[in-house]
Amino acid sequence: MTVNGKTRVCAIIGDPVEHSLSPVMHNAAFKKLGLNLVYVAFTVTSTELKTAVLGAKSLGLKGLNVTMPHKNAVMNYLDAVDSTAKSIGAVNTVLNNQGKLIGYNTDGSGAMIALQENGVDPEEKKLVLLGAGGAAKAIAYQAAQDVEELVILNRTPEKAKKLAEALKSFGAKVKAGTLSSKVLEEELPTTDILVNATSVGMHPDVDISPVPSDLLHSDLSVMDIIYNPLETKLLKDAKSAGAKVVSGIEMLLYQGAVAFEIWTNCPAPVEVMREAALNELEKQGVCL
């Protein structure tokens, strides 16, 4: 595309951002749909966050993605935050709507859409979520609205309990506990969907899994939100047990697709975005 006087800019802000897949994913999508938009990455330190957000507004940027460590603090500088992002306490997407910056969180919806698009229907299911950090919290808020039963297990059980408490008003039956072999042994036989939102198994610790392999079974669908490596030990073990598996790149893809739709009002060209993200991961040396 030609960058001209009418080109609008979208950007990711965070620290670090150099390895973000969002620029290639969104630029491929803009190109595919012939939109006069470009997407760039800006390293923004915590001390510069306020001026960066105000600058983005002054310069008329169309949209922002916000990544670590600013997902929470950015809310202080926005004109409005949608109710889901407010409950989660984190914003990963900002729309500049005629000079007003509005914050959204697409991580949770991205994760649940990733499951559905990969043939895993959460309706009337029991989902066990491992982790209670930032990503788990976003997934838990969406999952509590989509599943019948949600079990949140975390190394630090107090965090899982606090999250479960905050989800009481949603439809699902929610409980919390410790992420341990004993609890997994009790919960997994009756579980339909298992989502790993801990960082256990992420590069370079690729030989570890948060779940003992003998507890996985063929009636499970397993999503690991880690995408480096693309196939974690948990997913390898799940595949061997005959379970359906969904890679973390799917959540990344669909959180991006939801953000794209917020900015452009156009359906996201998901296949083009997936291909761009996978090519970039390959260039960065991330493999199966």
Ligand SMILES: NC(=O)c1ccc[n+]([C@@H]2O[C@H](COP(=O)([O-])OP(=O)(O)OC[C@H]3O[C@@H](n4cnc5c(N)ncnc54)[C@H](OP(=O)(O)O)[C@@H]3O)[C@@H](O)[C@H]2O)c1
């Ligand atoms: N696919 C995507 O789009 C996407 C999006 C966001 C994040 N992610 C990935 O998701 C993972 C979590 O990210 P986050 O932002 O939620 O991080 P975070 O806020 O730091 O949370 C980390 C979580 O992992 C748990 N954990 C860490 N080390 C552990 C260990 N040795 N044993 C058991 N549990 C452990 C933590 O438990 P404690 O509370 O006990 O410390 C916590 O629940 C990362 O690998 C990240 O790359 C993927």
